[in-house]
Amino acid sequence: MKPEDTSNEKPHRHIKHTERRDFLKKSSLLTAISLAPGSLIKAAEAELDEKFASALEQLPLSIEVNGKMQQVNVEPRVTLLDFLREQLQLTGTKKGCDHGQCGACTVHVDGKRVNSCLSLAVMHQGKKITTIEGLANGDELHPMQEAFIKHDGFQCGYCTPGQIMSAVACINEGHANSKDEIREFMSGNICRCGAYPNIVDAIADVKNGGQKA
Amino acid sequence: MKDLSSNNKSIVDGPSRVDGKHKVTGKARYAAEHPIDGMLYGVLVDSTIAKGTIASIDSKAAEWAPGVKAVISHLNSPKIPGYDDKFYGLKVFFNNKVLFYGQPVALVVADSFERALHAATLVKVTYNKDKSETSVDKNLANAKLPGNPRMKDYVRGEADAYKKAEVSLEEEYLMPLEVHNPMELHAIIAHWLADDKVKVYDKTQGIKDTQESISKTFKLPQENVQVIAEYVGGGFGSALRTWPHEIAALLGAKKTGRPVKLVLNRMQMFTMVGYRPYTRMKMGLGATKDGKLTGITHEATAQTSRYEEFTEATVNMSKFMYKCANANTRYRLVQMDVSVPTWMRGPGEATGSFALECAMDELAYKLDLDPLEFRMKNYAEVDPENGKPFSSKHLDEAYKLGAEKIGWYDRNRKPASMKEDGMLVGYGMSSGTFGAFRWEATASARINADGTLVVQSAVSDCGPGTATSMVQIASESFGIDASKTSFILGDSALPPGPTQGGSGTTSALGSAVFDTCLALKKQLHEIAAAEQDSPLYQSKFEDVKFEDGDILLSRSKKVAITDLLKKKNVPSIAVTLESKGNEELQKYSMYSFSVHFAKVHVHPLTGVVRVVQVATVADSGKIISEKTAAGQMIGGVTGGIGMALTEEGVFDDRFGKFINNNLADYHVPVHADVPHIDTIFINKPDPIINPMGAKGMGEIALIGFAAAIANAVYHATGKRIRELPITPDKVMGAEV
Ligand code: FES
Ligand code: FES
Numbered sequence: 011m012k013p014e015d016t017s018n019e020k021p022h023r024h025i026k027h028t029e030r031r032d033f034l035k036k037s038s039l040l041t042a043i044s045l046a047p048g049s050l051i052k053a054a055e056a057e058l059d060e061k062f063a064s065a066l067e068q069l070p071l072s073i074e075v076n077g078k079m080q081q082v083n084v085e086p087r088v089t090l091l092d093f094l095r096e097q098l099q100l101t102g103t104k105k106g107c108d109h110g111q112c113g114a115c116t117v118h119v120d121g122k123r124v125n126s127c128l129s130l131a132v133m134h135q136g137k138k139i140t141t142i143e144g145l146a147n148g149d150e151l152h153p154m155q156e157a158f159i160k161h162d163g164f165q166c167g168y169c170t171p172g173q174i175m176s177a178v179a180c181i182n183e184g185h186a187n188s189k190d191e192i193r194e195f196m197s198g199n200i201c202r203c204g205a206y207p208n209i210v211d212a213i214a215d216v217k218n219g220g221q222k223a
Numbered sequence: 224m225k226d227l228s229s230n231n232k233s234i235v236d237g238p239s240r241v242d243g244k245h246k247v248t249g250k251a252r253y254a255a256e257h258p259i260d261g262m263l264y265g266v267l268v269d270s271t272i273a274k275g276t277i278a279s280i281d282s283k284a285a286e287w288a289p290g291v292k293a294v295i296s297h298l299n300s301p302k303i304p305g306y307d308d309k310f311y312g313l314k315v316f317f318n319n320k321v322l323f324y325g326q327p328v329a330l331v332v333a334d335s336f337e338r339a340l341h342a343a344t345l346v347k348v349t350y351n352k353d354k355s356e357t358s359v360d361k362n363l364a365n366a367k368l369p370g371n372p373r374m375k376d377y378v379r380g381e382a383d384a385y386k387k388a389e390v391s392l393e394e395e396y397l398m399p400l401e402v403h404n405p406m407e408l409h410a411i412i413a414h415w416l417a418d419d420k421v422k423v424y425d426k427t428q429g430i431k432d433t434q435e436s437i438s439k440t441f442k443l444p445q446e447n448v449q450v451i452a453e454y455v456g457g458g459f460g461s462a463l464r465t466w467p468h469e470i471a472a473l474l475g476a477k478k479t480g481r482p483v484k485l486v487l488n489r490m491q492m493f494t495m496v497g498y499r500p501y502t503r504m505k506m507g508l509g510a511t512k513d514g515k516l517t518g519i520t521h522e523a524t525a526q527t528s529r530y531e532e533f534t535e536a537t538v539n540m541s542k543f544m545y546k547c548a549n550a551n552t553r554y555r556l557v558q559m560d561v562s563v564p565t566w567m568r569g570p571g572e573a574t575g576s577f578a579l580e581c582a583m584d585e586l587a588y589k590l591d592l593d594p595l596e597f598r599m600k601n602y603a604e605v606d607p608e609n610g611k612p613f614s615s616k617h618l619d620e621a622y623k624l625g626a627e628k629i630g631w632y633d634r635n636r637k638p639a640s641m642k643e644d645g646m647l648v649g650y651g652m653s654s655g656t657f658g659a660f661r662w663e664a665t666a667s668a669r670i671n672a673d674g675t676l677v678v679q680s681a682v683s684d685c686g687p688g689t690a691t692s693m694v695q696i697a698s699e700s701f702g703i704d705a706s707k708t709s710f711i712l713g714d715s716a717l718p719p720g721p722t723q724g725g726s727g728t729t730s731a732l733g734s735a736v737f738d739t740c741l742a743l744k745k746q747l748h749e750i751a752a753a754e755q756d757s758p759l760y761q762s763k764f765e766d767v768k769f770e771d772g773d774i775l776l777s778r779s780k781k782v783a784i785t786d787l788l789k790k791k792n793v794p795s796i797a798v799t800l801e802s803k804g805n806e807e808l809q810k811y812s813m814y815s816f817s818v819h820f821a822k823v824h825v826h827p828l829t830g831v832v833r834v835v836q837v838a839t840v841a842d843s844g845k846i847i848s849e850k851t852a853a854g855q856m857i858g859g860v861t862g863g864i865g866m867a868l869t870e871e872g873v874f875d876d877r878f879g880k881f882i883n884n885n886l887a888d889y890h891v892p893v894h895a896d897v898p899h900i901d902t903i904f905i906n907k908p909d910p911i912i913n914p915m916g917a918k919g920m921g922e923i924a925l926i927g928f929a930a931a932i933a934n935a936v937y938h939a940t941g942k943r944i945r946e947l948p949i950t951p952d953k954v955m956g957a958e959v
Contacts, residue, residue, distance in 0.1 A: 067289075087337050096336060101256035102249015104456070106406045107489040111886035114406055142249035151247065159243040161235060162850045165686030165858055167246030168406040168456025174247060197893040200886065202406045202457050203686045204861025205854060206897040211235075 069132050075100070076144025084131050090124075091115045093131035094141060102142035102171045106200070113199030116172040116179075117141050123179035125198075142171035145178070153219065154178050157212035165203035173199045177213045186217040234849050238705060240691045242454075242684075251454040254426040255410035255486050262412065263292055265475045265485035266339040267468060268329040268346045269494070270321045273355035273879025274560040277319040277328060277348060284345040285331055290338035292479045294346060296329040301477050303470065305440035312531050312563065315467035316474065321350065322530050323562045324880040325494030327467055332475045332483055355560035355879035359501050359526045366524045366555035371534045377542060377552045379608070384518030384549035388509025391518070392586045396506065396578040397946040400526070400872035401499035401865075403567050404891055405685070407456020408489065409496050413472040414482035421476075422449040425469060428462040429722030430681045434715040436465040437473065453713035458685035459862070460566040461496040463724045468495055493884035497565025498872060500525040502537060502574045506582035514590050516547040516601045521579065524555040528563040532556065536571030540656055540926075541579050543608040543812070545601040560879050566724065568862055569926040572657055577866075580653035580930030581945065584937065593636060594652060594934065595622055606812035614811040614911035615918075618654065621818040621840040624903050625652070628838035629820035638941035639959070646824035646833075649939025655927030659813040659844075659909070659918035660727045663803035665718035666735040668697065668743045671795045672788045674772050676703050678736055679711040682720035682728065686858075687921055688851030689728055695848050696733045696915060700740040702769030710736075718799050726815065726919020729847060734913040735802040743798040744769055750791065751782050758782060804913070811911050815843040817923035819860070819931040825939040830954030832936055834864055838901040839928070844909035844918035852920060856902040859924020865892045866925070867932035869948050 068083035094100040106114030110128040117126045118140040145152045164170040176199045185195035245251040282294040300316035333339035385391045412424040427433040438445045472485035507520035521541035527533045538552035587597035634650045641648035666680040678697045693710040721731040751759040758780040768775045775781040822836040846852045869890035875882045883889045908916025942957040
């Protein structure tokens with residue numbers, strides 16, 4: 011995250027970054043020194059080219075994460091998952107495949123469950139993201155979190171944040187009316203430890219006990 | 224919704240995991256989740272041939288890409304002092320040889336993950352390609368006796384006696400290649416604190432093993448290597464050893480002088496961290512007409528890599544599971560141009576039990592006996608392999624309880640005779656076993672002035688709930704409430720704990736915790752008994768009890784431990800102790816046992832198999848924590864459902880490469896595949912193995928399960944599918 015640069019100016023898309031940097035990097039090589047102006051060498055040594063590149067390659071993004079507004083700059087190629095994990099240090103959201111095949115990265119975007127590895131951070135301008143870190147109300151756990159503990163809906167815990175985010179959405183969508191329906195609508199969330207029956211129990215329990223929104 | 228809970232109420236209402244809150248709130252930190260200032264990101268470049276040599280590596284474009292700090296390959300890798308002739312395994316970036324498809328050939332280190340990932344695509348590698356062999360079936364003629372002397376042929380009585388039996392059977396079975404695929408991708412953060420001092424956050428099931436192997440590889444004093452693994456997102460065996468990517472990350476950090484985080488991608492999880500080897504088996508079984516076994520022959524041929532031999536106990540179970548005078552086994556390996564396999568949950572036995580337990584079912588039908596009755600007729604009261612008594616064995620009881628739970632005797636035994644809701648219905652059963660051990664382990668226990676007990680050991684927990692069990696053992700043995708007890712793990716600087724594998728953690732570590740708490744109690748009592756004004760003055764340890772933080776001689780004569788510490792003016796008292804089994808253990812055969820019963824539905828037109836009910840019984844001594852034990856059993860069954868119905872790593876042998884190396888194409892069970900599972904525990908302490916009487920259960924939860932499904936599919940359809948996984952095409956294609 012580079013908090014110092016929040017300008018809304020659109021970066022120039024047509025600069026050939028690679029060529030420019032190649033020149034700078036090459037020009038810092040000994041063989042090229044005699045050909046390069048002194049200031050350019052200094053710039054290369056100070057890695058100014060890379061700082062320049064960073065500024066150009068990033069887009070401004072306003073995004074609300076767990077109730078907190080974030081004004082950041084982010085490369086367009088950064089997934090929502092990596093943005094959360096690597097830039098915001100919200101590592102509760104997990105990476106299990108990076109390909110939309112496991113559900114470990116499930117978060118809520120405006121209340122709907124989304125595989126954060128399959129979407130880019132910059133697509134969520136102005137959206138509200140909720141991650142596992144934002145589910146509890148301070149020290150008071152969300153009923154789904156309580157139910158997962160009570161029913162032992164996990165072992166290693168790595169799929170758990172994704173399962174819980176998915177489970178909360180599953181009930182909100184109205185897809186938790188029977189155990190079979192829960193199984194069907196939770197099948198995008200893999201648990202290799204195999205805690206499935208306990209996860210289904212936890213969801214059924216919350217559904218039966220009523221869920222706080 | 225009726226049928227609210229799978230587990231019975233007492234388990235649900237019982238104590239929960241001590242680390243549960245961290246896991247459900249996202250606070251639990253796994254290997255890749257430790258923030259360190261100045262951290263760089265490493266991305267591996269993998270070979271795109273299975274065999275040959277690297278002709279050239281052009282890394283210029285990658286080096287010039289923004290944010291790139293280093294590109295490392297065999298051309299410029301820092302030398303690794305431990306890569307000598309004695310080194311076992313793949314030496315990363317060592318020379319230009321390519322030994323399997325997907326071998327790491329270069330590492331790109333950059334200041335962001337995206338930059339490293341992009342730059343890795345810019346590294347151009349050319350190869351001189353040789354012809355590779357990855358098909359076991361095409362290379363069976365090259366099968367060889369392993370170099371490992373423990374794997375030589377075994378004969379008891381007469382070899383191949385089944386051939387002369389009154390009733391006999393000879394069939395072939397196949398276990399395909401399976402991949403662990405824990406949900407957490409293997410990951411490491413390597414951080415050199417000085418030239419000869421390194422700290423790693425690593426995904427490992429064996430903290431001390433990882434410490435030792437890094438210290439050996441880089442020739443560092445062991446104490447200069449610190450390994451942290453607070454949380455491990457599953458392993459199932461894949462994190463039981465140190466792999467090349469871990470060394471690569473250490474090299475990247477060394478070269479750049481900055482901490483480097485390296486996370487494998489899911490494709491790399493198929494080639495870089497082991498798998499269960501493809502294994503072809505032949506079973507020969509012979510019996511008298513009335514069902515007494517007269518011969519057991521089990522042969523297996525498994526794949527291994529060319530650069531390292533991997534062997535496992537595939538044929539062992541056939542030596543001791545049933546009473547039989549004649550038994551023999553043969554185990555062979557075929558070297559392939561693949562990465563080396565490794566232990567995967569229920570290693571060896573999970574593969575072997577599929578053949579043995581299917582064959583037992585087949586022979587039972589040939590003999591017109593109920594498969595359960597046939598097993599009981601050949602029940603081994605003592606270990607047939609060595610004549611030793613079992614330290615404890617309640618398999619007979621397990622058979623009975625499981626049969627009752629699933630309604631075994633209410634079924635019509637005739638194949639293809641039952642239907643419900645338009646589905647063919649089948650019931651199947653099988654059993655499993657795995658050695659029970661007691662390795663050495665060290666723990667420390669500290670009682671604080673505020674009355675809290677802290678127990679510690681250098682172990683990691685990949686899911687079974689080690690901290691939860693250890694808290695339970697410590698609080699019970701110390702006579703203190705569990706809420707006042709904590710267990711600290713995940714750091715190699717703690718007293719050396721066991722590796723979490725082979726279902727041995729609870730036995731080894733639990734014993735150490737038990738013994739350490741005992742020693743701490745003795746020490747506290749000694750202090751109290753020496754105080755002239757103490758109600759316990761000159762009392763004997765045998766006469767006192769520890770309850771609720773008090774040392775009691777009688778109701779009126781007691782000392783609160785907190786008062787004792789206050790009086791002595793010490794903040795805490797601690798004991799560190801190594802614990803191991805004694806000679807006595809050698810007199811016994813020690814095993815855990817399991818029984819699996821399953822009911823399946825087979826769709827008559829499509830051949831789709833659905834598991835609709837499971838009852839699984841564990842005979843694994845005393846159960847320390849019922850909730851986590853039940854979790855282990857349903858987890859094992861879930862793995863077994865995958866093994867039985869969907870999991871299979873497939874190669875394109877023309878290129879020697881995986882073609883389903885992702886979670887969309889390699890099918891692990893999902894929610895919709897897993898029904899209600901009843902878990903039953905015999906819960907009788909083993910009087911021999913350790914002070915708690917607890918044996919392991921991680922492996923037996925899975926071992927044998929796939930056979931129960933195959934047998935149920937036979938019962939439903941009259942078709943024997945002997946090659947896993949049992950996919951619809953096989954069901955539809957098979958003959959009755
Ligand atoms: S990490 Fe997003 S679905 Fe697997
Ligand atoms: S708890 Fe380990 S993957 Fe689900």
